[in-house]
Amino acid sequence: MEGLEFVEPSKLYNILQQATVFSCLSDPNYLLLIDARDKDNYNESHVITAKRAIKSENDEFIVPYDAELECKENIIVYDSNTASLKDQGPAVNCGSLLWDMGSRNTVKILKGGYEIFSALYPFLRTQKVLFMPREMDDFKPFPIEIIPGFLYLGNWGQANTAYIQKDLKIKNHINCCVELETFFPESGPQLLHIQVEDRNDADILSHFATACAFLDTKNSENTAVLVFSCLGISRSATVVMAYLIHSFKWTLEEAYKHVLDCSSYVRPNRGFIKQLAQWEEDVLGESKTNVDDPNF
Structure with missing residues (x-):
């Protein structure tokens, strides 16, 4: 449908986690999250920061008075469980209204609705209706x-x-930090420590094979892994991209695009990008991405 797009639960999860010094949720123009379920379901629990969709006396959705649709970077609507944009359910109907009334960007409809999202991320459920600016500043992504x-x-x-x-x-x-102090105290089955400084001349390429083997093992065990560095934007992002190239046989450009779509703040240094280009060639058998292109 025109003006609407389906988004996976993980997309909404990542939108809620974007942050620099403060959470992006502090910016009133960043996100308008609308819960199109009925009042009782909304009051029982809803996704954090979600506003309840308001209806007229004729049971038709109306635009919230403070929506400022033309200013919002992200507008996301959900109901109980939307399976298709062809469904004429509450989320699609509400989303269509928001698009027709002036949303500057495509309105996103949450795939699976609240049922799926809350099952995957129960810690992002709340009964709280109003969040003050200071609370948004203090939100920990x-x-x-x-x-x-x-x-x-x-x-x-x-x-x-x-x-x-x-x-x-x-x-x-x-752990991609030089520092040893971590949640898991010693290297072993639960912890791989890659001691690399965030410098253009630092060697991270030689660690890619070990990191990918570690991640393959954990994937086969069906256990989750957190790759981290001091800020989570350079060294750890580089290792994550290396794994995407290895696991999915993606090009560096495809891996970078995916990670940027998950987090708009990742910024591997240029030395790491060149080493990822070498890794791409090693894994795929040829160079696919021109990292010297000024548009990359």
């Missing part, structure tokens, strides 16, 4: 989800926060 249920990308603080490991069921870490 979770690691970014790269491969749903398996591979996460984060920073040192997230890797050492107990409730994050519990909520995401993370049993393994790849």
Whole structure:
């Protein structure tokens, strides 16, 4: 349908986790999340920061008075369980209204609705209706989800926060920091330590094969892994891209695009990008991505 697109639960999860110094949820123009279920279901629980869709006396959706559709970067609507954009359910009907009334970007409809999202991410459910600006500033994001249920990308603080490991069921870490202090105290079956400084001349290429073997093992065991570095934007992102090239036989450009889609703040240094280009050639048998292209 025009103006609407389906999004996976992991996409909404990652949108909720974007942050620099503060969570992106602090920006009032960043996200408008609409719950199109009935009032009782909304009051029982809803996705954090979601606003209930308002209806007129004729039982028709109306645009919230403070929606400012033309300013919102992301508009996402969900109901109980939307399986297709062809469904004329509450989420699609509400999303169509928001598009028709001036959304500047395509309105996203959550695939599977609240039932699927809340089952996957129960820690993002709430009964709270109103969030103050200071609460949004204090919102602590979770690691970014790269491969749903398996591979996460984060920073040192997230890797050492107990409730994050519990909520995401993370049993393994790849530590890309030079520092040794981690949630898992010793290297072993649960922890791979890659000691690399975030410098253009640092050798990270020689660690890719070991990291990929570690991740393959954990994938076969069906246990989740968090790859982290100090800020979660360079060294850890580089290792994650190397695994995507290895596992899915993606080009470097495809791997980079996927990780950027998950987190808009990843920025591997140029030395690491060149080493990823060499890894791409080693894995795929030929060079596919021109990293010297100014558009890359």
